[in-house]
Amino acid sequence: MTASNLHKWATLxxxxxxxxxxxxxxxxxxxxxxxxxxxxxxYSVAYNVLGNHTDAEDAAQEAFLRCYRKLPxxxxxxxxxxxxxxxxxxxxxxxxxxERRHPEPVETPELAAEAAPQLGEGVDAATIVAALRDLxxxxxxxxxxxxxxxxxxxxxxxxxxxxxxxxxxxxHRGRAxxxxxxxxxxxxxxxxxxxxxxxxxx
Amino acid sequence: MDCSYFRERINQYVDGEMDYMEVAELxxxxxxxxxxxxxxxxxxxxxxxxxxxxRLELAPPPGFAERVTAAVELEPxxxxxxxxxxxxxxxxxxxxxxxxRIPLPGGRTIPVKNVIGWGLAAAAVAIGLGRRHGRRSxxxxxx
Numbered sequence: 183m184t185a186s187n188l189h190k191w192a193t194l195x196x197x198x199x200x201x202x203x204x205x206x207x208x209x210x211x212x213x214x215x216x217x218x219x220x221x222x223x224x225y226s227v228a229y230n231v232l233g234n235h236t237d238a239e240d241a242a243q244e245a246f247l248r249c250y251r252k253l254p255x256x257x258x259x260x261x262x263x264x265x266x267x268x269x270x271x272x273x274x275x276x277x278x279x280x281e282r283r284h285p286e287p288v289e290t291p292e293l294a295a296e297a298a299p300q301l302g303e304g305v306d307a308a309t310i311v312a313a314l315r316d317l318x319x320x321x322x323x324x325x326x327x328x329x330x331x332x333x334x335x336x337x338x339x340x341x342x343x344x345x346x347x348x349x350x351x352x353x354h355r356g357r358a359x360x361x362x363x364x365x366x367x368x369x370x371x372x373x374x375x376x377x378x379x380x381x382x383x384x
Numbered sequence: 385m386d387c388s389y390f391r392e393r394i395n396q397y398v399d400g401e402m403d404y405m406e407v408a409e410l411x412x413x414x415x416x417x418x419x420x421x422x423x424x425x426x427x428x429x430x431x432x433x434x435x436x437x438x439r440l441e442l443a444p445p446p447g448f449a450e451r452v453t454a455a456v457e458l459e460p461x462x463x464x465x466x467x468x469x470x471x472x473x474x475x476x477x478x479x480x481x482x483x484x485r486i487p488l489p490g491g492r493t494i495p496v497k498n499v500i501g502w503g504l505a506a507a508a509v510a511i512g513l514g515r516r517h518g519r520r521s522x523x524x525x526x527x
Contacts, residue, residue: 222442353395
């Protein structure tokens with residue numbers, strides 16, 4: 183994944199071994215503390231892969247259930263946040279492959295802290311959300327996995343079950359489409375609130 | 385070479401998938417072609433904006449943590465007997481993790497367990513056909 187993004191999630195404070203042990207023994211309250219700490223990360227991944235709130239909530243919940251079931255197998259070779267990040271990506275991509283829903287109208291998601299972020303010259307959160315929303319489904323998932331989360335092409339091919347060459351073509355087309363949309367000042371008008379706020383530590 | 389040759393390679397360049405000679409060739413072209421240089425800059429801006437977006441954390445809907453915790457409480461206790469379907473799924477998943485996947489041409493992969501499964505199914509069909517053929521041969525034996 184992109185070094186900066188991996189670094190960001192990897193620097194979230196991991197639960198202590200005692201907290202993890204309690205959660206792995208089935209202590210629902212201990213697990214709730216983990217959910218509260220990491221819900222933003224897991225939900226963000228699910229939203230970016232799936233592109234709408236309803237599916238993102240379902241997939242994020244599925245990611246936490248997988249985390250709960252696999253917690254006894256967690257080994258501290260990776261940080262907990264990196265391990266959970268991968269679970270969230272896998273759960274979201276699996277959800278996308280399983281559910282072929284028509285996307286609902288997309289609201290700009292609320293971010294977790296104050297002040298609207300600038301993501302580039304003249305590019306704000308609403309522009310990115312709208313541009314990603316308007317990408318064809320087949321382009322959006324590989325492009326998000328590659329350029330939002332920095333996954334290697336081979337890993338994207340395995341996750342999506344598509345040939346490596348096809349994945350590359352989809353990402354290239356996704357970038358070309360996004361380039362045109364961002365140059366044109368974003369996609370269509372937004373529906374709903376545009377209360378985009380970055381994390382306080384972002 | 386014209387611009388279309390280089391424009392097709394801009395994505396390979398930003399993905400770090402070019403060798404030294406190809407990079408040198410592209411950079412030489414970019415040094416005197418402002419259109420291709422502009423396209424490269426725009427692709428870089430798109431990737432930069434997407435990476436910056438990925439570093440932001442979205443706020444989950446209100447009550448999300450409570451709903452997840454409620455769903456977790458409905459799960460069978462860790463270590464307790466699991467429903468048959470879930471146990472089968474988890475066993476297959478563990479098999480997948482242990483055996484890995486076989487790469488195919490074109491970048492596809494298939495789980496090793498599927499190949500083993502198909503092999504077993506083919507063997508079962510072959511054995512079944514063999515027995516049937518043997519029985520028929522015995523039945524049709526001339527007097």
